[in-house]
Amino acid sequence: MQWNIDSERPVYIQLIEQIQAGIVSGYFNPGDKLPSVRELAAEAGVNPNTMQRALAELEQTELVYTNRTSGRFITSDIGIIKKLKKQSANNIIVEFIEKMKQIGYQEDDILECITKILEEMRK
Amino acid sequence: MQWNIDSERPVYIQLIEQIQAGIVSGYFNPGDKLPSVRELAAEAGVNPNTMQRALAELEQTELVYTNRTSGRFITSDIGIIKKLKKQSANNIIVEFIEKMKQIGYQEDDILECITKILEEMRK
DNA sequence: ACTATTGTATTAAGTGCTTAATACAATAGT
DNA sequence: ACTATTGTATTAAGCACTTAATACAATAGT
Numbered sequence: 001m002q003w004n005i006d007s008e009r010p011v012y013i014q015l016i017e018q019i020q021a022g023i024v025s026g027y028f029n030p031g032d033k034l035p036s037v038r039e040l041a042a043e044a045g046v047n048p049n050t051m052q053r054a055l056a057e058l059e060q061t062e063l064v065y066t067n068r069t070s071g072r073f074i075t076s077d078i079g080i081i082k083k084l085k086k087q088s089a090n091n092i093i094v095e096f097i098e099k100m101k102q103i104g105y106q107e108d109d110i111l112e113c114i115t116k117i118l119e120e121m122r123k
Numbered sequence: 124m125q126w127n128i129d130s131e132r133p134v135y136i137q138l139i140e141q142i143q144a145g146i147v148s149g150y151f152n153p154g155d156k157l158p159s160v161r162e163l164a165a166e167a168g169v170n171p172n173t174m175q176r177a178l179a180e181l182e183q184t185e186l187v188y189t190n191r192t193s194g195r196f197i198t199s200d201i202g203i204i205k206k207l208k209k210q211s212a213n214n215i216i217v218e219f220i221e222k223m224k225q226i227g228y229q230e231d232d233i234l235e236c237i238t239k240i241l242e243e244m245r246k
Numbered sequence: 247a248c249t250a251t252t253g254t255a256t257t258a259a260g261t262g263c264t265t266a267a268t269a270c271a272a273t274a275g276t
Numbered sequence: 277a278c279t280a281t282t283g284t285a286t287t288a289a290g291c292a293c294t295t296a297a298t299a300c301a302a303t304a305g306t
Binding site: 247248249250251252253254255256257258259260261262263264265266267268269270271272273274275276 | 277278279280281282283284285286287288289290291292293294295296297298299300301302303304305306
Binding site: 134172173190193 | 293294295296297299301303304
């Protein structure tokens with residue numbers, strides 16, 4: 001796994017994001033065993049407690065689960081993963097729309113704007 | 124002005140956002156004189172220093188300017204306002220796209236998703 | 247020239263949050 | 277049964293940041 005931690009925001013938040021992205025985007029596969037807390041921490045260059053915190057919080061989404069001494073695993077329930085992916089997308093989109101409205105864009109304008117930018121990116 | 128401050132995030136940030144939104148969305152008009160720091164603070168129910176901080180930071184965007192004792196004014200330069208509005212939109216959109224990509228959405232998916240949600244909102 | 251009103255500077259207290267050191271607990275594997 | 281390895285709990289230090297009290301500075305208006 002390719003870790004990418006900066007000091008702009010709390011480390012544990014970035015860990016959560018990156019692990020979750022790894023699962024939801026398919027980098028980790030359902031049922032995979034994760035390396036141990038200490039290994040992951042070493043790999044990412046963070047304190048084990050910090051990694052532990054990230055993983056513990058992730059568990060609340062049921063994306064991963066723990067067997068006390070045999071380690072942590074990605075859920076095998078593809079439904080959960082898909083559901084969370086949709087949910088995440090929804091939250092991101094709603095937040096995005098709210099922000100755009102706050103600076104005075106109507107719904108039509110938003111669609112137009114983003115279409116334009118996405119087109120530009122394709123070039 | 125209708126202030127809406129919660130304790131989730133720093134007060135001064137929320138003030139910046141709301142004032143900026145007020146300008147960019149057309150609630151405040153170019154050239155308008157703003158109430159004094161102390162008045163605004165009282166109105167919003169915050170400490171004057173906090174309002175001062177928000178206004179001072181806003182000045183860096185050139186949306187408002189100060190005449191030491193006669194008060195603060197919204198810029199009369201409509202260009203600046205429009206430019207900032209576009210810039211803000213761009214930042215919001217780019218950030219949005221990045222987030223969506225991080226959870227595994229391609230550009231096409233993004234457009235599809237948001238189109239769908241916007242359509243739902245219209246109903 | 248005076249004074250009220252405006253913006254500004256300084257600084258200290260409070261606060262919440264992150265991180266890290268360390269110790270504890272459970273169990274798979276031998 | 278032992279031991280190495282796993283996850284977990286506790287707690288304290290550090291840190292950065294926000295907020296607020298207070299004092300200072302400039303000038304428009306009289």
